[in-house]
Amino acid sequence: MMQHLIVLPVVLPLVVGLILLRSRHGAMRTHRTVGVAATALLVVVAMLMLARAAGGEVTYYALGGWQPPFGIVLVLDRLSALMIMVTSLLALGCVIFACAGDDERGSNFHGLFQLQLMGINGAFLTGDLFNLFVFFEVLLLASYALLIHGGGKSRIQSAVHYVVLNLVGSSLFLISVGVLYGATGTLNMADMAVRLTELPAERAGLVTAGGLMLLVVFGLKAAILPLYFWLPRAYAAAPAPVAALFAIMTKVGIYAILRVYTLIFGEQAGVLEALERPWVWWLSLATMVVAGIGVLAARDLRLMVAYLVVVSVGTLLAGIGMGSPEAVSALLFYLVHSTLITGALFLLAEMIGLQRGKAGTRLVKGRPLRDGRLLAGLFFVGAIAVAGLPPLSGAIGKALLMDAAAPWQQPWLWPILLGTGLATLVALSRAGSTLFWRSHDGEPSGEALSRSRWLGVGGLLAASPLLVALAGPVSDYTRATADQLADPDVLVRAVLSDAGESP
Amino acid sequence: MESLYAITTGVLTACGLYLTLRGRTFPVVVGLTLLSYAVNLFLFSMGGLTTGGAAIIDGQSHFADPLPQALVLTAIVIGFAMTAFVVILAMRARSELGNDHVDGRKREEPHR
Numbered sequence: 001m002m003q004h005l006i007v008l009p010v011v012l013p014l015v016v017g018l019i020l021l022r023s024r025h026g027a028m029r030t031h032r033t034v035g036v037a038a039t040a041l042l043v044v045v046a047m048l049m050l051a052r053a054a055g056g057e058v059t060y061y062a063l064g065g066w067q068p069p070f071g072i073v074l075v076l077d078r079l080s081a082l083m084i085m086v087t088s089l090l091a092l093g094c095v096i097f098a099c100a101g102d103d104e105r106g107s108n109f110h111g112l113f114q115l116q117l118m119g120i121n122g123a124f125l126t127g128d129l130f131n132l133f134v135f136f137e138v139l140l141l142a143s144y145a146l147l148i149h150g151g152g153k154s155r156i157q158s159a160v161h162y163v164v165l166n167l168v169g170s171s172l173f174l175i176s177v178g179v180l181y182g183a184t185g186t187l188n189m190a191d192m193a194v195r196l197t198e199l200p201a202e203r204a205g206l207v208t209a210g211g212l213m214l215l216v217v218f219g220l221k222a223a224i225l226p227l228y229f230w231l232p233r234a235y236a237a238a239p240a241p242v243a244a245l246f247a248i249m250t251k252v253g254i255y256a257i258l259r260v261y262t263l264i265f266g267e268q269a270g271v272l273e274a275l276e277r278p279w280v281w282w283l284s285l286a287t288m289v290v291a292g293i294g295v296l297a298a299r300d301l302r303l304m305v306a307y308l309v310v311v312s313v314g315t316l317l318a319g320i321g322m323g324s325p326e327a328v329s330a331l332l333f334y335l336v337h338s339t340l341i342t343g344a345l346f347l348l349a350e351m352i353g354l355q356r357g358k359a360g361t362r363l364v365k366g367r368p369l370r371d372g373r374l375l376a377g378l379f380f381v382g383a384i385a386v387a388g389l390p391p392l393s394g395a396i397g398k399a400l401l402m403d404a405a406a407p408w409q410q411p412w413l414w415p416i417l418l419g420t421g422l423a424t425l426v427a428l429s430r431a432g433s434t435l436f437w438r439s440h441d442g443e444p445s446g447e448a449l450s451r452s453r454w455l456g457v458g459g460l461l462a463a464s465p466l467l468v469a470l471a472g473p474v475s476d477y478t479r480a481t482a483d484q485l486a487d488p489d490v491l492v493r494a495v496l497s498d499a500g501e502s503p
Numbered sequence: 504m505e506s507l508y509a510i511t512t513g514v515l516t517a518c519g520l521y522l523t524l525r526g527r528t529f530p531v532v533v534g535l536t537l538l539s540y541a542v543n544l545f546l547f548s549m550g551g552l553t554t555g556g557a558a559i560i561d562g563q564s565h566f567a568d569p570l571p572q573a574l575v576l577t578a579i580v581i582g583f584a585m586t587a588f589v590v591i592l593a594m595r596a597r598s599e600l601g602n603d604h605v606d607g608r609k610r611e612e613p614h615r
């Protein structure tokens with residue numbers, strides 16, 4: 001069983017998802033139990049993978065027994081294990097939250113949710129560029145269906161934009177994969193890294209074009225500045241558990257940038273080394289500025305959280321733009337924090353909206369909330385964490401990131417990072433005081449919130465104090481991950497030697 | 504053959520891109536279809552163009568790269584599924600929003 005561990009995060013959601021889709025007229029209760037149990041099992045699998053990868057050994061799984069570089073491989077290293085851990089934790093919170101009733105508004109919620117998890121996990125594990133495209137399509141197709149779950153005008157409309165943009169992005173992905181294959185003759189990422197060392201000089205231009213086109217594709221998924229316009233509307237319109245799960249989708253783009261450019265375009269690539277870095281660095285700073293303005297301008301809590309996702313994307317990409325192992329380590333720490341907290345904020349916004357009746361999540365005077373105090377307390381914790389104030393985890397992530405900046409980068413990064421933090425703080429405190437204090441007189445009404453909603457949100461928000469308490473081990477792990485990424489030879493040797501395990 | 508192939512791919516891409524940038528969902532869907540045709544053609548040619556070669560290496564020097572053929576098959580299947588989905592989505596948008604503009608409203612209407 002242990003030798004098949006690497007493929008489990010893909011196979012488990014696939015099998016469960018298919019079973020759930022097959023029995024779509026079954027009792028809702030069974031669906032919920034199966035969905036939650038499968039996601040909880042995924043957390044266990046992720047823990048086992050994390051334990052296995054923590055030692056620094058890179059292992060791979062050759063699908064169908066075809067040895068790399070000819071077959072498709074799934075590669076497990078520290079980064080993949082960390083990303084799968086974050087995904088499964090976030091998914092568990094979301095699926096528990098969805099059991100309170102969001103899953104009944106449309107059909108097949110739990111089945112689609114599992115397929116979405118399969119796509120995300122596959123994208124984190126694969127070691128093959130074309131296979132990465134396939135898993136991107138799997139997660140996108142599931143996300144298209146989940147985005148319009150429950151229907152409604154705004155969802156359909158933002159889904160049209162989202163689907164069309166991503167289809168164009170997929171075309172671009174295929175073109176760039178084609179260019180890279182034509183120039184190097186391989187699709188295996190580790191093999192491609194080796195082939196780039198002996199690349200004929202006249203093909204360098206071709207590889208540059210392919211590499212930068214890939215950056216456009218990943219930038220579209222990650223929602224970097226000129227390509228983020230689809231995000232706020234789509235995320236604000238999506239059903240809350242789906243929007244919360246989508247918090248990891250932008251990180252898939254960031255993971256892909258990190259993986260492709262540290263592995264393929266690492267220092268062995270000669271003139272092509274780190275060709276993405278100047279683009280990512282300047283665009284990430286601009287993303288932060290624009291998203292900070294978006295946070296201030298948002299007149300709806302869900303839209304504001306969607307812009308907070310863009311802020312976190314900008315912050316993370318700045319880490320990639322700096323490129324040093326310290327910066328990568330800091331960005332991974334911040335990634336864990338921001339994914340779980342923005343996910344929790346989407347869920348929290350839904351709960352607040354449910355209790356305010358017609359006013360919903362719009363930032364206007366509304367009815368007093370039935371569970372106002374508790375919700376305000378959770379909102380306070382979430383706001384502190386996401387704005388990056390001590391004592392919660394956002395502050396540690398930002399401090400690590402600012403500490404990692406080189407002297408010439410500091411005058412750019414520090415004011416922008418702290419400025420967006422301030423903008424976030426201002427916007428969130430204004431939102432909080434409108435939502436919880438400036439209400440009409442009268443009796444609070446609105447429906448009671450079921451226990452699973454509190455459990456989902458509370459669990460995700462608890463990640464922030466937990467990350468502070470465990471900051472030492474977590475940052476040790478991210479530091480080790482960054483060192484492993486900085487030395488791609490380990491991965492290349494592990495994948496291209498014949499000593500791998502095949503089923 | 505190479506130039507004819509390249510020109511075909513280029514014209515398809517240009518038409519697809521132009522149609523994708525249109526304001527109504529039907530031209531956009533057609534544009535996405537053309538774009539995916541162009542991408543499939545491009546993928547098919549990425550291992551180099553060969554005429555009359557088998558896709559198996561059997562000791563002879565004249566063979567066609569089999570990998571792009573496998574990839575293009577995958578890309579066609581995925582592209583087809585996505586097109587089917589986007590057609591249904593466009594029809595849903597037409598019925599729910601009352602018009603077929605990608606922004607959900609005609610340009611003449613004042614902004615909200």
